Amino acid sequence: MLNTPVTSKQPHSVPTIKDVAKAAGCSTATVSRALATPEKVSDATRKRVNQAIAQVGYSPNIAARNLRRAESKTIVALLPDISNPFFSEIISGMEDVAHQAGYQILIGDCEHDPARAEAYFRLLSTNQADGIVLLTSEIPRALVKQADKQADFPLVMACEFFSDIDLPLIAIDNHQASAQAIDYLVSLGHQRIATLSGPAHNPICQERNRGYRDTLAAHQLSNEARIAEGNFGFRSGYQQGLALLEGKTPRPTAIFCHSDEMAVGVLKAARQLGISVPDQLSVVGFDNIGLSEYCDPELTTISQPRNEIGQQAMQLLLHLLRGEQPIRHQTLSSHLIVRKSTGRLKP
Amino acid sequence: MLNTPVTSKQPHSVPTIKDVAKAAGCSTATVSRALATPEKVSDATRKRVNQAIAQVGYSPNIAARNLRRAESKTIVALLPDISNPFFSEIISGMEDVAHQAGYQILIGDCEHDPARAEAYFRLLSTNQADGIVLLTSEIPRALVKQADKQADFPLVMACEFFSDIDLPLIAIDNHQASAQAIDYLVSLGHQRIATLSGPAHNPICQERNRGYRDTLAAHQLSNEARIAEGNFGFRSGYQQGLALLEGKTPRPTAIFCHSDEMAVGVLKAARQLGISVPDQLSVVGFDNIGLSEYCDPELTTISQPRNEIGQQAMQLLLHLLRGEQPIRHQTLSSHLIVRKSTGRLKP
DNA sequence: CGCTAAAATGTAAATGTTTACATTCAAATT
DNA sequence: AATTTGAATGTAAACATTTACATTTTAGCG
Known part of the structure; x- marks a missing residue:
């Protein structure tokens, strides 16, 4: 034998x-x-x-281990829409530190569907997840309120936030970032500066719009304020861009967009209307996604430290899970990257 | 009380x-x-x-259930690079049918790192995952070979494949898609048609390049064949685009790219060299990502039914998990979307 | 060498389900 | 009324770990 x-x-x-x-x-x-x-x-x-x-x-056998230890070593990253490239680098940052600490990341795509979000939250109570990094404010408030009540509910936010619920947060200063963009446009001589905002109910957009208004006011340009609303995507950028540029009101000479995709949509609208960028129109984007160096003209935009945001958010969550009392709010710095889509008017 | x-x-x-x-x-x-x-x-x-x-x-308590039932109701989707927008809609399709069937999707970003891929494969043996949908061929062959040996290893491929290992597969006919693009360019009068390929060792690129060569041959243009190699990203498109367009050899009048991002990179290169598209150069992309409608000029490209690919791949995997004997190979149809980046030469 | 403390190891309970098998119960059939 | 059947339910083992507690071994020290 x-x-x-x-x-x-x-x-x-x-x-x-x-x-x-x-x-x-x-x-x-x-x-x-x-x-x-x-x-x-x-x-x-x-x-x-x-x-x-x-x-x-x-x-x-991890299931047995998880059962016995009453943990799952899994973190849920909840996002509004997986196809938005802005998030991928944040996820990478999260994964780096998560893997380091023996955790996995489960990406939860909410697709703007409240039921989805709820399902992902439920993973916590069924021991399938140990914590949540929330990258969207588009989820049922009830879920968050409830989480907020529990003293040490393992939930942190990144980038986005709620204006009335104070959760641990890693983000940039949107007000300041917006102000910086507007200041820059004013310094180029622009007066009629419009904003193409993301969804009006979104707190980060409200922040940015406050920054926009405050900065206009600081330059005595308050009555030039004009805000259009989009949804961060190409199409809404194009459509709202058309609306802003072909309306009867005097045409803006600069448009500050809350996302790079919308900015690229505006570029297309301008092209279609025969408005040359940056000679007749300046366009500023937000996020500095890969595309912004390859569109025409290359996009002036605000860069967020995406990788770092992801890392820090995960760090924060890990601290929470260890029962420590970490610093609950971190503001990371953004900066304006000047490329070719902005300049002085050339009539 | x-x-x-x-x-x-x-x-x-x-x-x-x-x-x-x-x-x-x-x-x-x-x-x-x-x-x-x-x-x-x-x-x-x-x-x-x-x-x-x-x-x-x-x-x-799901951990207890998983332990007892010896399953995890989790499927791993293994991809080369999460930031490639091509994958997000495939994932969506997978999630649709997975959730329907009570399964979760764990997105595994390999980042071209063999260790990562291995870690995700290991989830199977530790009962943390029930199956794998493999969306990349850039993983250690040993892993796949081993999986292939086990009769009913729950592994299916989507889009990508291995030329020498026969796994269940959902994909388009890359040879035919490529041929269609080249035929179309020839019908516009182009003769010097170059290809900007993805990584040369990638089987789907090899397939596409065969389609390219075969079609040139069919039109007696074999000696015009010229293939540059990129990595699907913007930057490589730009760099290889420059190389193709400013070389000393007679400049190609059309470039067929294996991804839309590379095509947009080529557009930038052409712009920089003062070559107008489509008047002096036609460019064809691949995948029809959202961007392709918003770049300048709008991109002619090959569209893959991404959502359907995801759905079918998941269906196939579920069949496998149920111990059924499903059809192991499905070829879905792609089609050419003609936009503004292609046309007849105008000298 | 005897004693104590510390280190190493073993025993067995506990984690929360599912499910094979056993039991009970009611209805149907004779 | 006795028997059979099938449905409904209960009992308890099994799943693969971890860990509190108990026990053994080793080392240290006078």
């Missing part, structure tokens, strides 16, 4: 910690310790255990 | 199936059955159980 390399009785049965224990000549407890807290096990046994693990081809 | 609404002894302890059983006056088995197989339980008890569930605020 030949010796089979694997010594399990049942053919095809997945090796468990018991098999390892048997092979290493110790108890399952020791194997478990050798894995979780190697320093509590003698060098000799640790070595034997590791050999045994390799020999039988063991990998721990 | 006041009655608390929740009748648990331990404060804050999460209610389990036992609490429900107690409240409903039945055994845990019955509660479990009422949830999993309601038809095996009398109407009266089912009602009592549901009331009890609502009353104690029970939701099942």
